[in-house]
Amino acid sequence: xxxxxFLKSTALGLGMATAxxxxxxxACPGGLRGTGDLALIVERANGSVLIVxxxxxxxxxxxxxxxxxxxxxxxxxxxERYAYIFxxxxxxxxxxxxxxxxxxxxxxxxxxxxGAISDDGRLVAVSNYKPGGVRVFDAATLDPVADIPATFGExxxxxxxxxxxxxxRRFVFTLYDASEIWIAxxxxxxxxRMTRFTGIGDLPYDALITGDGRHYIAGLFGEDGxxxxxxxxxxxxxRRILSGYGKxxxxxxxxxxxxxxxxxxxxxxxxxxxxxxxxxxxxxAASFKEAGRVGVHGQPVFAVxxxxxxxxxxxxxxxxxxxxxxxxxxxxxxxxxxxxxxxALHMEFAPRGAEVWLSVRDRDEVHVYDARSFAKxxxxxxxxxxxxFMTARAHRIGL
Amino acid sequence: xxxxxFLKSTALGLGMATAxxxxxxxACPGGLRGTGDLALIVERANGSVLIVxxxxxxxxxxxxxxxxxxxxxxxxxxxERYAYIFxxxxxxxxxxxxxxxxxxxxxxxxxxxxGAISDDGRLVAVSNYKPGGVRVFDAATLDPVADIPATFGExxxxxxxxxxxxxxRRFVFTLYDASEIWIAxxxxxxxxRMTRFTGIGDLPYDALITGDGRHYIAGLFGEDGxxxxxxxxxxxxxRRILSGYGKxxxxxxxxxxxxxxxxxxxxxxxxxxxxxxxxxxxxxAASFKEAGRVGVHGQPVFAVxxxxxxxxxxxxxxxxxxxxxxxxxxxxxxxxxxxxxxxALHMEFAPRGAEVWLSVRDRDEVHVYDARSFAKxxxxxxxxxxxxFMTARAHRIGL
Numbered sequence: 001x002x003x004x005x006f007l008k009s010t011a012l013g014l015g016m017a018t019a020x021x022x023x024x025x026x027a028c029p030g031g032l033r034g035t036g037d038l039a040l041i042v043e044r045a046n047g048s049v050l051i052v053x054x055x056x057x058x059x060x061x062x063x064x065x066x067x068x069x070x071x072x073x074x075x076x077x078x079x080e081r082y083a084y085i086f087x088x089x090x091x092x093x094x095x096x097x098x099x100x101x102x103x104x105x106x107x108x109x110x111x112x113x114x115g116a117i118s119d120d121g122r123l124v125a126v127s128n129y130k131p132g133g134v135r136v137f138d139a140a141t142l143d144p145v146a147d148i149p150a151t152f153g154e155x156x157x158x159x160x161x162x163x164x165x166x167x168x169r170r171f172v173f174t175l176y177d178a179s180e181i182w183i184a185x186x187x188x189x190x191x192x193r194m195t196r197f198t199g200i201g202d203l204p205y206d207a208l209i210t211g212d213g214r215h216y217i218a219g220l221f222g223e224d225g226x227x228x229x230x231x232x233x234x235x236x237x238x239r240r241i242l243s244g245y246g247k248x249x250x251x252x253x254x255x256x257x258x259x260x261x262x263x264x265x266x267x268x269x270x271x272x273x274x275x276x277x278x279x280x281x282x283x284x285a286a287s288f289k290e291a292g293r294v295g296v297h298g299q300p301v302f303a304v305x306x307x308x309x310x311x312x313x314x315x316x317x318x319x320x321x322x323x324x325x326x327x328x329x330x331x332x333x334x335x336x337x338x339x340x341x342x343x344a345l346h347m348e349f350a351p352r353g354a355e356v357w358l359s360v361r362d363r364d365e366v367h368v369y370d371a372r373s374f375a376k377x378x379x380x381x382x383x384x385x386x387x388x389f390m391t392a393r394a395h396r397i398g399l
Numbered sequence: 400x401x402x403x404x405f406l407k408s409t410a411l412g413l414g415m416a417t418a419x420x421x422x423x424x425x426a427c428p429g430g431l432r433g434t435g436d437l438a439l440i441v442e443r444a445n446g447s448v449l450i451v452x453x454x455x456x457x458x459x460x461x462x463x464x465x466x467x468x469x470x471x472x473x474x475x476x477x478x479e480r481y482a483y484i485f486x487x488x489x490x491x492x493x494x495x496x497x498x499x500x501x502x503x504x505x506x507x508x509x510x511x512x513x514g515a516i517s518d519d520g521r522l523v524a525v526s527n528y529k530p531g532g533v534r535v536f537d538a539a540t541l542d543p544v545a546d547i548p549a550t551f552g553e554x555x556x557x558x559x560x561x562x563x564x565x566x567x568r569r570f571v572f573t574l575y576d577a578s579e580i581w582i583a584x585x586x587x588x589x590x591x592r593m594t595r596f597t598g599i600g601d602l603p604y605d606a607l608i609t610g611d612g613r614h615y616i617a618g619l620f621g622e623d624g625x626x627x628x629x630x631x632x633x634x635x636x637x638r639r640i641l642s643g644y645g646k647x648x649x650x651x652x653x654x655x656x657x658x659x660x661x662x663x664x665x666x667x668x669x670x671x672x673x674x675x676x677x678x679x680x681x682x683x684a685a686s687f688k689e690a691g692r693v694g695v696h697g698q699p700v701f702a703v704x705x706x707x708x709x710x711x712x713x714x715x716x717x718x719x720x721x722x723x724x725x726x727x728x729x730x731x732x733x734x735x736x737x738x739x740x741x742x743a744l745h746m747e748f749a750p751r752g753a754e755v756w757l758s759v760r761d762r763d764e765v766h767v768y769d770a771r772s773f774a775k776x777x778x779x780x781x782x783x784x785x786x787x788f789m790t791a792r793a794h795r796i797g798l
Contacts, residue, residue, distance in 0.1 A: 031431075032430075032431060032497055032498070033478065033480060033497075034434040034476065034478035034479040034480025034481070034497065035433040035434050035435055035478070035479065036434055036435060036475070036476075036477060036478045036479025036480070036790060036793050036794065037477045037478040037479075037520075038478075054477075055477060055478060055520070076435070077433070077435075078435060078436045078453075078454060078749075078750075078751075079432065079433035079434070079435045079436040079437075079454060080433040080434065080435025080436075080479070081432060081433025081435070082433070098431055098432075098433065099431075119751040119752060119753045120749075120751075120753040120754075121436075121454070121753075165751075167706075167707040167709070167751070167752055167753075167771075168771055169753075187771070212666075212706075212707045212708045212709075213707045214666075214707065214708070214709070232666075232709060232729060267611075267613075267631075268685065286667065286685070307566075307611075307796065308566040308611045308612045308613065308796060309611045309613070310566070310611075310613070310631060330631060350477075350519075351793075351794035351795075352477075352518040352519075352564075352566070352794065352795070352796050353518060353566055353796070354518045354519040354520075354566075354568075355519075372566075372567055372586070391435060392793075392794040394435050394750075394791075395435065395750035395751065395791040395794060396750075396751070397706065397707060397751050397752070
């Protein structure tokens with residue numbers, strides 16, 4: 001007899017059927033349910049997150065007590081039950097999204113920016129500003145596994161940025177102050193084998209890895225250009241791409257640094273936000289040469305590809321952050337524009353692209369749109385919402 | 400008080416703590432758990448399936464009574480709780496993989512081959528041999544939504560093959576007897592808008608769609624060649640590719656038709672099994688022209704890319720089906736070969752590529768390998784196992 005059958009029949013025998021019988025459609029008082037359609041929405045001002053059901057368009061839980069969540073991000077365990085949330089205050093929180101409860105929380109550094117989970121789901125790495133470096137934890141227990149100080153020069157430590165997972169139990173990250181890119185390879189155990197690339201360019205501020213884990217690209221704030229490493233090469237080496245893309249043009253003040261994790265690979269092209277310009281740079285994904293520009297409404301922050309890669313959704317820095325534009329890839333033209341409201345700063349597509357979820361921070365709302373008809377399907381209340389993270393990320397390289 | 404707390408305290412009051420207390424780490428008698436790391440393994444001879452935990456490498460449930468499961472396949476609901484299993488006997492079964500129980504089962508045709516779920520998770524489509532055509536069901540209830548008979552000529556009906564989902568609530572499939580490809584577009588509701596392409600080639604026996612939902616490619620058994628449709632084109636049209644790839648060579652008897660859903664897109668190339676030849680055809684993914692051949696051990700059945708696309712694993716038709724070869728993509732050479740046992744016919748990679756699961760049918764075993772070191776990690780007993788379907792498929796286009 002299954003345990004739940006035992007429960008039910010015992011309850012009936014005691015005349016407690018109403019209290020103990022499972023809810024209709026559920027065998028479980030806590031709510032037995034799949035986790036493939038859940039998502040986490042960061043409420044940055046409160047140190048709280050919402051767990052939402054992306055099928056029903058409903059809030060399931062609010063969880064509080066996560067510290068400073070400005071710039072917070074999240075990754076998922078491979079069973080899609082636990083979220084690891086990286087706070088700005090160095091907090092690393094393991095959250096049970098089914099129960100809506102914190103499992104464990106550690107303050108692992110004084111100031112941090114993002115993290116990653118290894119391809120086998122066993123290691124969680126956090127990118128730290130203070131003290132500069134990467135710390136790696138056991139995903140099950142949050143016990144420390146490795147500490148990688150980002151040392152350079154005469155005893156200096158660099159902020160680390162652009163931390164991503166790469167196939168083969170590796171993490172790749174960039175040293176902002178040192179102009180270096182490091183690979184930490186944990187394939188042999190808890191002691192990483194390190195690879196260091198130096199002189200990769202001036203002020204690398206963020207980076208991405210392609211969905212196949214092959215190409216790592218860092219954006220440079222100190223110069224017009226980017227740095228690319230082909231991790232498949234026998235001897236991987238950084239090379240500059242798109243050098244001097246803004247040569248001879250007057251620099252605009254930068255209102256908000258673009259986010260490179262939002263870079264879109266679509267139809268054989270990368271679309272990426274140019275720093276401080278009202279345009280997207282188009283990069284041929286095979287040659288890594290410039291393949292065009294797309295003029296847009298303002299300084300782009302995120303350029304996110306719809307999962308089929310046919311369109312890219314773009315949002316913008318202050319003071320133009322109330323607007324979203326949609327770019328068609330084959331024609332590289334803006335085909336749709338709308339104004340969801342002030343501070344429309346984060347977008348997340350359903351994994352097969354039917355819908356897009358959008359945080360409209362200064363309206364305290366999350367909107368759900370049909371990603372093809374652009375119809376607004378739902379509005380959910382949320383307190384100063386920012387990043388939206390669907391559980392499908394558990395299954396993607398580099399997210 | 401949460402319901403589970405109520406349960407526990409009631410149980411304690413009655414002296415039943417041992418029986419009613421939840422298992423450690425679980426709040427729920429039935430086993431509250433995430434579903435992102437579950438998989439389904441078809442036991443073809445028994446009409447049963449196993450539900451397995453791919454993290455623990457353990458069988459969670461065996462579910463029986465699913466009819467004729469030769470050539471069976473499965474897709475998942477967007478919450479990764481329900482599997483839809485397509486049996487050869489026309490049976491369509493909705494399975495609750497958390498409970499390990501059949502939710503509903505309909506015999507929707509006399510003979511069927513595969514199915515698909517729409518990008519919004521609302522519609523399940525089944526490809527039928529008898530009566531030839533596609534039937535579409537409500538994913539929640541399995542109530543019929545649409546019936547699309549594959550009619551051609553003078554009141555004839557064709558078998559349908561190569562049924563896949565495409566973005567925008569579409570299904571694409573091929574008419575084996577009619578040499579046609581049809582698109583059923585459900586974006587406006589339950590009445591599909593149909594597009595038909597005729598004369599697409601002789602005896603199209605299977606098809607694939609690329610992971611971005613852009614390219615649909617059908618294999619031809621009646622001629623050396625394939626047919627390609629770019630679904631992004633303003634006016635999509637079929638065109639022949641790789642025509643006459645075996646011209647002038649002596650045809651070998653075909654022991655088993657290759658499966659095209661296993662076609663591998665890796666590093667900008669498609670690797671696909673040549674019909675009746677001991678080789679993989681290499682197709683440039685941008686130009687759709689031949690870019691080489693890879694000589695392999697036997698007639699390939701599946702060529703499956705590791706999720707990072709760096710390697711492709713290949714298995715073979717009888718009498719060479721005890722062997723697996725691994726092809727390195729940049730060099731197009733075989734870099735590893737091993738013999739897991741007789742009838743090693745199905746492979747499934749963990750979604751980020753750390754492991755590969757392999758059915759060894761005639762040994763009644765499922766093996767788990769490290770996808771990089773090739774070390775055998777686990778052996779699970781299974782009765783004549785065939786297809787392996789991980790829940791991560793819920794989030795992929797065309798699976």
